[in-house]
Amino acid sequence: MSRPRLINRDEASSPPIERELLVRMHDLMIKARVLEERLIQMYKQGHGYFWIGGPGEEAFNVSLGLLMKKGQGPAFDYLHAHYRQSATLLALGEEPIGALRQMKNTASDPYSGGRNFAGHFSAKRLNVAPVTSPIEVQYAIAPGTAMVQKRHGGDGITIVTGGDAGTAEGDFASCLVWSSRPANPLPILIIVTNNKWGISTCSDGQHGETRISDRAKAFNIKSKTIDGNDALTCYAELKEAMEYVRTERKPYFIEAMVSRLYGHSSASGANYVTEEVDCIKQFEARLEKDGVLTRQQMDDVRAKYTEEIAAAARTVRDEPQPSGDSIYNHIYAEKR
Amino acid sequence: MANMAQAIRMALHYAEENLGVTDIFGEDVGAPLGGVFTATQGLKTTWNAPLDERGIIGAAMGIAMAGGRPVAEIQFADYIFNTIDLLKLAGNTCWSTNGDWNLPMVVRTPVGSGIRGSIYHSHSFDAGATRIPGWKIVMPSNPLDAYGLLISACQELDPVMYLEPKALLRVKGDERIPGEPEDDRALSKMIDAPLGDRSAWKAQWPQLEAYAVPIGKGKIVREGRGLTVVSYGRTLPLCVKAAQALAEEGVDAEVIDLRSLWPYDWEMIKASVQKTGRALFVNEDTEVTNFGEHLMRRTVEELFYHLLAAPKLVAGKHVPGIGLADALEMASVPQLADITQAMRTLAAEQP
Numbered sequence A: 001m002s003r004p005r006l007i008n009r010d011e012a013s014s015p016p017i018e019r020e021l022l023v024r025m026h027d028l029m030i031k032a033r034v035l036e037e038r039l040i041q042m043y044k045q046g047h048g049y050f051w052i053g054g055p056g057e058e059a060f061n062v063s064l065g066l067l068m069k070k071g072q073g074p075a076f077d078y079l080h081a082h083y084r085q086s087a088t089l090l091a092l093g094e095e096p097i098g099a100l101r102q103m104k105n106t107a108s109d110p111y112s113g114g115r116n117f118a119g120h121f122s123a124k125r126l127n128v129a130p131v132t133s134p135i136e137v138q139y140a141i142a143p144g145t146a147m148v149q150k151r152h153g154g155d156g157i158t159i160v161t162g163g164d165a166g167t168a169e170g171d172f173a174s175c176l177v178w179s180s181r182p183a184n185p186l187p188i189l190i191i192v193t194n195n196k197w198g199i200s201t202c203s204d205g206q207h208g209e210t211r212i213s214d215r216a217k218a219f220n221i222k223s224k225t226i227d228g229n230d231a232l233t234c235y236a237e238l239k240e241a242m243e244y245v246r247t248e249r250k251p252y253f254i255e256a257m258v259s260r261l262y263g264h265s266s267a268s269g270a271n272y273v274t275e276e277v278d279c280i281k282q283f284e285a286r287l288e289k290d291g292v293l294t295r296q297q298m299d300d301v302r303a304k305y306t307e308e309i310a311a312a313a314r315t316v317r318d319e320p321q322p323s324g325d326s327i328y329n330h331i332y333a334e335k336r
Numbered sequence B: 001m002a003n004m005a006q007a008i009r010m011a012l013h014y015a016e017e018n019l020g021v022t023d024i025f026g027e028d029v030g031a032p033l034g035g036v037f038t039a040t041q042g043l044k045t046t047w048n049a050p051l052d053e054r055g056i057i058g059a060a061m062g063i064a065m066a067g068g069r070p071v072a073e074i075q076f077a078d079y080i081f082n083t084i085d086l087l088k089l090a091g092n093t094c095w096s097t098n099g100d101w102n103l104p105m106v107v108r109t110p111v112g113s114g115i116r117g118s119i120y121h122s123h124s125f126d127a128g129a130t131r132i133p134g135w136k137i138v139m140p141s142n143p144l145d146a147y148g149l150l151i152s153a154c155q156e157l158d159p160v161m162y163l164e165p166k167a168l169l170r171v172k173g174d175e176r177i178p179g180e181p182e183d184d185r186a187l188s189k190m191i192d193a194p195l196g197d198r199s200a201w202k203a204q205w206p207q208l209e210a211y212a213v214p215i216g217k218g219k220i221v222r223e224g225r226g227l228t229v230v231s232y233g234r235t236l237p238l239c240v241k242a243a244q245a246l247a248e249e250g251v252d253a254e255v256i257d258l259r260s261l262w263p264y265d266w267e268m269i270k271a272s273v274q275k276t277g278r279a280l281f282v283n284e285d286t287e288v289t290n291f292g293e294h295l296m297r298r299t300v301e302e303l304f305y306h307l308l309a310a311p312k313l314v315a316g317k318h319v320p321g322i323g324l325a326d327a328l329e330m331a332s333v334p335q336l337a338d339i340t341q342a343m344r345t346l347a348a349e350q351p
């Protein structure tokens, strides 16, 4: 097999991505997709109350997770995520069973102990700030971690992500203002994943700027709109952006155009949308064409995760729910 | 004696020197002004935030997440309402993550009437704050408590809402803050920023001592056997004054300064009402779903058979704001005469 040269954008300017990394990216993307499909199935079978997640964003989210400097505290990267980022969490090393537990709201749910929706991750040991339901609040919080990181020194950065419709919220403007003040620019990567939809309101009905990334220009923040469905573009662009933020200690803005493959959430049916680009299909075609992986190898990866995650779901099914009298636990930190 | 603004400043100084406070910030909190009420003059970790209350609360949360210890200021409580969902979030972060994250942060904000602040510089926030679980909520009524409560707040692992009754910010205390110099003018020279050019000015801090008022503990400000008055903030000194005046009429009121609204000192209220059989709750937030209503409900439910009269609430009127004209403000929030009258009536009521 010849050494693959896979790079989608300006081929000359970036080095090719190593085969090992391509295989790893593919593996994680499949793992994430199979996880989300299992979550949807659990929801549909009545093993959960609500599903929301990120099938369609694996190319972008896996790249992000792989490029993060992972650990706890200001020396490492903080992620202020939204609810479509299971793939990022898997790329950070989380196992799918945690997400299944959250879907099934078991006491063992590592992210909320059965209190929060699917996709609402929290992992202090990985600097993953709690994902919340109110749209965009993470954009108001993220400058705080970035401030501490700037003062701390080193190359840890803050990453904040959210959807396009949510950029109408004031918190989004807050983030642009707080990140780019000339007296105190912050090491923050501001991301908008643009799937062109709110829930059912399309972008035409939401906002008038040509590109959301144009809003960063008004704040003198370097920005780019990228094809978030192309894994290689995502990896290369995120790498460049993160390196800029790490070394310059200044904000950078990425708008990633992504697909929403199962609609908004279970509230809109959670059925596969055929007319949108599927980043995994596209990536697999490329991997196959360039001889990185064979169809059989890729099918094997999927089969392996389908089986593993089904087994995990069976485990979770028998785990206990939290007890009603636990509602008073963890209101305050000292009640540990 | 120090006034409350100076006491707050000294507590913040103590906290940045000894308790790990890393960021004291908000609109106009840093140099040159040091806060519109001067509460943050001369401190070393102060900085000016953009004019963005949501950004301020959000930043405090982020700083707390990353291991800092922020004390954020909302310039007037009237402008805190646009941050409610971030306050909700700060309050529920520990719970919703099942104890994974906690947010050691303090939010200070001046509240209430008393400076002819008109519609948007007179709002209360005590009842509003108590509707947000996960926070601890304190409100001092004198400089020493202001100092001690802020020290406690800066030691908490969870968000603390520190409400400053703005009518009392310039009132001197009766008790000295441990370490504060004997002479008021000497203190002022040391820690009040001069008018005009302040670029070369530095505060000379007195040798302050650790002094903490525990959160959750009230204080019996005046002992009595005839009725119990529970208040906090601006109305507390009015209750004491009324009690002193009524003593001449033979009304023997016990006055409790609640100091902490959450958690609050129910044991103190309970013991007092069991002794007196009469309870009056006084504060100036609007009267509908007022925090005093909660205390009344609990008094009725748990202490009904100890009561000699129906508990009473004296609170602000349920009107959209406090008008600028003197008569409008006076009619909107409890004044000395209202409190005195309520106490007199309650004391006289016979079952």
Ligand SMILES: Cc1ncc(C[n+]2csc(CCOP(=O)(O)OP(=O)(O)O)c2C)c(N)n1
Pocket: A084, A133, A134, A135, A136, A162, A163, A164, A165, A166, A167, A195, A197, A198, A199, A264
């Ligand atoms: C503050 C707030 N308002 C409304 C909602 C209800 N809601 C949930 S998702 C959503 C649409 C979000 O769209 P977008 O920001 O583009 O993100 P996407 O879900 O498309 O990734 C809405 C309106 C919410 N969760 N929070």
